[in-house]
Amino acid sequence: MRGAAAALATRASDHTEQVFSFKAPLLNRLLDNSEDPERREVVLDLGRASQSLLDRLIAARPCRVEVADLATDGGLSSITEIDSNEADDRSADRDLDRIRGLLPEPSDEQLNLILCWDLPNYLTLSALSLLIDSLSNRIAPGCHLHMLIGYSKREMAAQPGRYIPGTDGNLSQILPSDELAQAPRYSPEHLGSALGNFGYERGVLLANGMQEFIYAWPDDEPSAERSF
Amino acid sequence: MFERNSKDGDAARAGGRQADSLGSSQGSGASGGRRSGSGQAVIGRSIQINGDVKGDEDLMIEGDVSGTVELKNSALTIGKEGKVKADIHARSISVDGTTDGDLFASESIAIRATAVVRGNLIAPRISLEDGASFKGSVEMDQKAVEKAIGTGSSASSSTSDALAAKPNANNKPAAAQPSAAGAAR
Numbered sequence: 001m002r003g004a005a006a007a008l009a010t011r012a013s014d015h016t017e018q019v020f021s022f023k024a025p026l027l028n029r030l031l032d033n034s035e036d037p038e039r040r041e042v043v044l045d046l047g048r049a050s051q052s053l054l055d056r057l058i059a060a061r062p063c064r065v066e067v068a069d070l071a072t073d074g075g076l077s078s079i080t081e082i083d084s085n086e087a088d089d090r091s092a093d094r095d096l097d098r099i100r101g102l103l104p105e106p107s108d109e110q111l112n113l114i115l116c117w118d119l120p121n122y123l124t125l126s127a128l129s130l131l132i133d134s135l136s137n138r139i140a141p142g143c144h145l146h147m148l149i150g151y152s153k154r155e156m157a158a159q160p161g162r163y164i165p166g167t168d169g170n171l172s173q174i175l176p177s178d179e180l181a182q183a184p185r186y187s188p189e190h191l192g193s194a195l196g197n198f199g200y201e202r203g204v205l206l207a208n209g210m211q212e213f214i215y216a217w218p219d220d221e222p223s224a225e226r227s228f
Numbered sequence: 229m230f231e232r233n234s235k236d237g238d239a240a241r242a243g244g245r246q247a248d249s250l251g252s253s254q255g256s257g258a259s260g261g262r263r264s265g266s267g268q269a270v271i272g273r274s275i276q277i278n279g280d281v282k283g284d285e286d287l288m289i290e291g292d293v294s295g296t297v298e299l300k301n302s303a304l305t306i307g308k309e310g311k312v313k314a315d316i317h318a319r320s321i322s323v324d325g326t327t328d329g330d331l332f333a334s335e336s337i338a339i340r341a342t343a344v345v346r347g348n349l350i351a352p353r354i355s356l357e358d359g360a361s362f363k364g365s366v367e368m369d370q371k372a373v374e375k376a377i378g379t380g381s382s383a384s385s386s387t388s389d390a391l392a393a394k395p396n397a398n399n400k401p402a403a404a405q406p407s408a409a410g411a412a413r
Binding site: 027040047049050051062063064065066067068069072104107114164 | 265319354355356357358360362363364367368369370371372392
């Protein structure tokens with residue numbers, strides 16, 4: 001979380017919130033380019049809502065944006081430690097229900113884009129798998145999933161950040177503190193094993209050491225036919 | 229004036245005042261029903277309403293309201309102290325406080341930095357200040373909003389129309405569908 005972006009860090013006067021800014025080209029591509037600008041899309045934002053994100057999404061297509069805000073109110077911490085290797089079926093079901101309870105009430109409309117931000121870094125692969133599983137009935141063919149993974153450095157911010165995409169193409173990352181934690185450094189293969197039928201599409205190493213990934217759901221496989 | 233449609237016979241407690249008098253009492257103290265300097269009616273901090281709030285004038289809520297809020301042609305402001313557990317229908321809605329329910333506005337919804345909002349937002353224009361806590365969905369797609377709110381996002385669209393056309397938890401316009409209060413919670 002340091003490196004080149006550290007020069008852009010600012011420290012608020014009354015707390016240790018830190019702001020970094022960097023380019024995230026794959027995110028920009030997803031936000032600004034819709035395959036069909038007339039087609040309505042549904043976007044699931046697992047992070048905190050921001051006006052900038054709404055503006056960017058709505059400028060590019062008619063859409064509904066669902067905001068889960070997983071990182072606040074203890075939501076994320078309740079699923080952080082899920083490890084299905086140590087769990088029986090009953091507790092796995094409980095974990096799944098718990099995750100579903102953290103998400104906005106599902107709609108009949110299928111998801112075209114899922115924005116994970118840096119949240120997967122704070123989940124076990126089992127928890128990430130359950131998260132995807134909880135969305136499985138709602139994933140549209142061709143759905144894209146975007147995430148930011150701490151990959152090239154051993155440490156990452158101790159808590160997830162807030163992310164605000166700017167109109168200048170920069171992504172602002174707002175961290176609640178300067179505390180660090182060990183990064184899981186998930187590889188594309190690790191992540192792929194937890195993402196069901198989402199397949200790796202593209203990855204870019206960013207200036208701050210994070211890896212930006214896009215995964216895509218197969219075009220020809222409706223989620224209803226999918227099994228985990 | 230505001231109508232009170234109590235669901236449980238305990239609709240309003242305001243130090244003995246009834247909710248019916250809200251909006252007509254002026255300068256009645258810091259915590260009662262009154263009008264603000266700008267002329268809007270105020271549900272003060274000490275007031276709790278369990279039931280339906282309806283009216284045709286602008287309203288500020290600083291107290292606790294559970295039920296429904298229908299101000300078809302008017303502006304609703306939920307102040308920092310306000311806590312509303314209700315589906316809300318209004319011309320415009322501004323939230324500084326806490327809401328738990330779906331918000332329908334024929335013109336605009338503004339979620340301020342201090343707000344804590346759980347529910348779906350449906351309006352042609354929605355603004356969300358940095359710092360606000362929000363969980364739910366945002367619907368600004370013109371066609372979907374028109375279906376949910378009524379005809380062409382008109383401020384004069386009837387609330388019953390809005391309820392009938394309100395998206396259910398699945399965001400599908402659901403004619404004759406029961407109210408899906410709390411769909412995003």
